[in-house]
Amino acid sequence: MTKSFFYHALKINEETCIGCSHCMNACPTEAIRVWNGKAIIDDDQCVDCGECERVCPVNAIYVEDDSFDDIFNFKYRIALFPSVFIGQFPEDVKASQVYSVMRHIGFTHVYEVERAVEILNSSIIKYQANSDIELPIISSFCPAIIRLIQVKYPSLVDNVLKLSTPSDIAAMFYKQKLIDEGISEDEIGIFYITPCAAKIAAVRSPVGEEKSIVDGVINLNNLHNRVYSEIKKGNVDNSIIPEPTELYDFELMWSFTRGEASRVKGRTLAIDGMKNVMEFLEMVENEEVSGIDYLECRACKEGCAGGILNNENRFLIVERLQKRVERNNQKKGKVVLSGIEKYSEYLVNNMQLGEVVPRSMMMLDSDMETAMQKMKEAQKIEVRLPGIDCGACGAPSCRALSEDIVKGNATQSHCVFVQKVLMSRGEINMETAFAIIDKIWGDKIVKGSKK
Amino acid sequence: MMKLDYKIEGGDFTNAGHASSEVKKVLKKLNVDPKITRRVVVSLYEAEVNVVAHAYRGEIFVEISTNKIIIKLVDEGPGIHNVDQAMEEGYSTASEEVRQMGFGAGMGLANINKNTDELNIYSEVNKGTTVEMITYLDKN
Known part of the structure; x- marks a missing residue:
């Protein structure tokens, strides 16, 4: 067998695993076997979708993230979190409290990933105008789907959108902004707060780029617990006034099902859930379906709100974000600009992804x-x-x-x-x-x- | 060499695509180049739909060897009156019913031609059609 060249974030804790085979039956790529009373994941077949983690009755499947203390290796510690993070907290917790506690526990800057969506969105529309691309374009957003295509649907690698993800574009933006403010690059540590395992794998062994721009990945669930207990203890420093740059509605909803498909041109479809995506890609590969311009595929149902590292129920997360959109609409005109538009040329030039290489393991x-x-x-x-x-x-x-x-x-x-x-x-x-x-x-x- | 065969029922659109999906699984396991696999599967799917849409029943014979893949679809059906005309893009004799199901755009044989290295069609009116598609694996 060839050595696996892909990092995986999903691991099995042999101490707690009871070898019950629930994960083996849930795995959409048949990557799990039971041997010696323990589950074993085949690194070549696993796409880090996390379906195994959902069904494990003893929490023996864990996600290998970076230690929170790693942030202190940097003088400037940037937390880059997806909008679903705020959706974890109950209604009575204000976004500004979360920002404040994030500073309190050690981050120097706190930013939302989705601020980079608008620039990506317009780049996708320009990309769609290109006449020599394979249709349908398959979104590059979900890292588990990219891995699924490489492993199971290698003939579709050219259909993958060759543009970066909002988190990487946001990381590029904030890093460059701080450099322009006179901060040395090696003092900046960008930490992505992840709702899923696939994103950790994507940072540790990136596809279509040499090295990830993100310096570390922190488990959203762990961070939520840390932040929420600080809020409960009343450790909210009201003197720190956060500068939340409000996001556009479509930016907030981008990571959810149809968030992306509803914003691009032509005939689009949004498919969520591993089994649904696999069924559909099977048809795309046979050209059983035609005339589709853009496919938004997400491994988790309800998109990132269904990520395995979320603490809250996926439907409640979506509801909270929808309420946030409504609140934003009421205070129209008070949007604090992030200044990303000044960097649009730089970001557009740097968001191109390289080749997605097939790694058929079948x-x-x-x-x-x-x-x-x-x-x-x-x-x-x-x-x-x-x-x-x-x-x-x-x-x-x-x-x-x-x-x-x-x-x-x-x-x-x-x-x-x-x-x-x-x-x-x-x-x-x-x-x-x-x-x-x-x-x-x-x-x-x-x-x-x-x- | 490996042989596979599948049966097709005329009018059974629900199962059109079964053989192409099965053949695809086999080719992936045999480590056939993904691009070639896709061409084979796309042409087989088109040919399968043709039999479902036009013929009464048919059978698919697949022969896979290390240098080529030969797929033969033999059907009992109305046959093709004018093969050259049927090869033209947009030409279709599909019924209104078939078109309403999203098939019958008249791209079938043209698409197959584009995706195979060799295409042979033998047809006898009121008897049936045999479509032979050959894809070579060792050209580079």
Whole structure:
């Protein structure tokens, strides 16, 4: 097997994992197996969508973020947060309190990512006017979707919008602004507050660019807890007057479903949820659908409001942001400008993304002849399997097991049904059968002391 | 070499695309270049829809080897009166019913032609049509 060259933010805590296989069955790319009573993620197949984390009953799946204290490695510590962050707090918490506490706990500057949406939006519309691009354009916004395309739909890599994300554009803007204010670049640390695991992976191993402009990524859920407890303790310094630059309505709603699709030209569709996106990309790849200009695809239902690191319910987050839009509309004309328009030329020149390289991981072998042989073998094995996808072998489906077998990662006796057949033929005894089950599920399951 | 075959029912638009999706899965597992896979799948999908839209029933025979992919669609149906005309973009004999379902724009055979290295059509009126599509894998 080739060495994995992609960083993954989703990790399994072996201490807490009970090997229950919920994650294995939830994984849309079939990247998880159970072995020795623990879940194992295949780095080549995982796209960091986080579906496994949602279903884990014991919170054994965690996200490897940067330590909060890393911010103190920099003299100027910039928090860059998505609008969903404010949506985590109850109605009675004001945005200005959140800003104030963010300063109190150590950030020197606090900015919202979405301020960069308007400039991206107009760049997308210009990009759409380009006649030699592949249609539909697929949004580059969701990092889990970009990885999904690289791994499962490699023929669509050229359809990905070759423009950066709002968070990266916002980071470029604020960094340049501070440099222009006379601050040295190496004293500036930009920390993105993330609602999802995929974004952490995108920062640690970026696609379409050499190095991420963001210096660190902080788990939104952890930060929310830290900020909210400070607010509860009353540690809000009213002398710090934040300078919130109000955002346009469409900027605030950009990360939600249809936020982007409703703002670009032509026939657009917004698709959310991993399974929905996969079903649709399958059709796009076959050209079963035509005449679509722009596809907004998000791994999470309700877009970023559904990110796994959100603390609040996704629908309540959307509702809060909608209320914020309404409040903004009431105080029209009082918008504090961020000054981003002065940097528009610089940002437009720097938001171009490089090539998105396919990294198809579905092949059975890199040599076609061998792959064909393996496939024939796998098909022969599959017909002997029960086809009920029970998962008792530690693989998510009978087909997955048959492919694991030809790749040399499993044997037919892993199937409990095949075991019965082998026992009836006297090829294995009861003890061996139990030993196999122990190997997959750990030795607690047979002893009846799993939990 | 590997052989696959699939059956198609005329008028069953719900399942049009089944064979192309299956063939696509196979080609991905065989590490066929994504661009070539896409061309094969796009032309197969078009051809599948043609059988569903025009014929009574048909069968798809796929032969995959390391240097080429041959796909043959054999149908029982009305046949094509004038193959050259059917190849023209925009030419269609699809019924109003079929068009209302979003098919029958008359791009089918032209699109297939664009996406295959070799296209052979044999047709007999009132009997059926055989479409053979060949894609070579080892050109560079």
